[in-house]
Amino acid sequence: GQQVMQIPQYQHVQEGEDFTTYCNSSTTLSNIQWYKQRPGGHPVFLIQLVKSGEVKKQKRLTFQFGEAKKNSSLHITATQTTDVGTYFCAGVGSQGNLIFGKGTKLSVKP
Amino acid sequence: DGGITQSPKYLFRKEGQNVTLSCEQNLNHDAMYWYRQDPGQGLRLIYYSQIVNDFQKGDIAEGYSVSREKKESFPLTVTSAQKNPTAFYLCASSIYLMDQPQHFGDGTRLSIL
Numbered sequence: 001g002q003q004v005m006q007i008p009q010y011q012h013v014q015e016g017e018d019f020t021t022y023c024n025s026s027t028t029l030s031n032i033q034w035y036k037q038r039p040g041g042h043p044v045f046l047i048q049l050v051k052s053g054e055v056k057k058q059k060r061l062t063f064q065f066g067e068a069k070k071n072s073s074l075h076i077t078a079t080q081t082t083d084v085g086t087y088f089c090a091g092v093g094s095q096g097n098l099i100f101g102k103g104t105k106l107s108v109k110p
Numbered sequence: 111d112g113g114i115t116q117s118p119k120y121l122f123r124k125e126g127q128n129v130t131l132s133c134e135q136n137l138n139h140d141a142m143y144w145y146r147q148d149p150g151q152g153l154r155l156i157y158y159s160q161i162v163n164d165f166q167k168g169d170i171a172e173g174y175s176v177s178r179e180k181k182e183s184f185p186l187t188v189t190s191a192q193k194n195p196t197a198f199y200l201c202a203s204s205i206y207l208m209d210q211p212q213h214f215g216d217g218t219r220l221s222i223l
Contacts, residue, residue: 009150031209042200042214043153088152092209097168100145100152 002027002093006101014109019076021104023089030092032065032072037103038085046074079108112137116201116215122223123188123195131186131218133201139213140206142184146170147198147217156199158208159184188220196222 005024013019023032031050035043047056049065049072056063062075076083086103093099114135123129135142141160145153155168159178173192178184184203188195199218204210 006152033211042217043202043212045211045213048211090153096208097155097158098208098212100154102150102152 002099004089004091004099004101006089006104008104009102010105010107012107012109013079015081016078019079019083019106021074021087021089021106023072023074023091023101025070025091025099028069030069032069032092033090033098034063034072034074035088035090035100036085037088041085043088076106079106081108081110084108114201114203114213114215116199116218118218119216121218121220123220124223126190128187128189129220131188131199131201131220133184133186133215134182135184135201135203135213135215136182137203137213138181139203140181141204141208141210142178143202143204143208143212144168144174144176144184144186145200145202147200153200156186160206160208195220 007022033048034046037043047063052069053067054065060077064073086105088100088103090098090100117132143158144156154170156174157176159165162181165176165178175187201215202212204212
């Protein structure tokens with residue numbers, strides 16, 4: 001079945017270092033969404049990318065959608081302790097449902 | 111404030127018992143969803159509903175049932191047929207289509223006694 005693979009599963013960084021998580025799909029996606037889940041919390045929608053090659057920025061976060069619309073990435077510049085959490089990508093499947101990746105758990109050492 | 115309310119926050123189930131998790135939204139969203147989250151796993155779709163009185167099975171519907179009698183409410187019943195029910199259950203909603211951004215409730219953590 002359709003899958004959305006996300007790597008790495010875990011990432012430990014020193015505060016101030018950069019962080020990137022990657023998302024890959026076996027099929028072309030109509031759009032991709034990114035969510036953040038803080039420890040003990042629920043996923044919160046961050047952004048949606050729709051166009052091929054699209055790049056969007058939110059302060060220190062940069063989101064990219066690949067040219068073939070099969071991959072995406074989230075890059076955080078100069079991580080802070082407030083960035084701690086699990087970041088999920090989610091692509092729209094053939095039935096129109098969202099398929100979530102397993103997430104990348106980010107920990108930041110002060 | 112608009113949002114999604116899930117209750118209870120923690121729930122304990124005895125063997126052979128059915129339990130129902132509540133999900134209410136006041137966002138006027140048409141679509142609602144139930145996900146299951148296990149440690150180290152992503153969100154797996156249990157059931158979804160795009161309109162009142164209609165719902166569809168997701169990837170892991172076995173052992174679960176839902177109803178959608180009102181637009182605002184989408185309760186999930188974890189039946190005794192679900193052999194491994196211990197998990198974090200998340201309810202979500204979106205405006206209409208499934209590819210729209212989803213808003214999540216705070217979740218219900220279900221454990222087996």
